[in-house]
Amino acid sequence: MQADAWIMDGNYSDSLFNERLNACNTVFFLDYSVDTCLSGVRQRWGKKRPDMPWIEEQEDKEFMNYIRLFSKIQKPNIVRILKDHPNITVYNGI
Structure with missing residues (x-):
């Protein structure tokens, strides 16, 4: 994150999520369906x-259940946290 330009993939919301958001200017939020992710x-x-x-x-x-519950548990937190960073351009996809 110290470089002039970088890309990270994955949400990894438990690991330095806010620090990464504070260091970035763009987020691509790929909101795939549960069925697509499980497949x-x-x-x-x-x-x-x-x-x-x-x-x-x-x-x-455990991982499959995490995917099944992602839109109910993880997604609302991610959306809320992204709203707390109005300086970031967010592209919603899928």
Whole structure:
């Protein structure tokens, strides 16, 4: 975040979310449906990913539940926090 230009993906709202928002000028909020997100996770099972040191072989019930509840629990917090940063340009997608 110290560089002149940078990109981060993911919400990671538990890790330095406000610090990242204070350092940025633009947010792309991709609001995919629950079904799209669950389908994407299932399609990645059994495949090696460069961002993970393990291969998901089966459903992680806790993670799938997190996705199912995201729009009810996480999304309202993200929307509220984004409203607290009026200097940031927010693009809503999907």
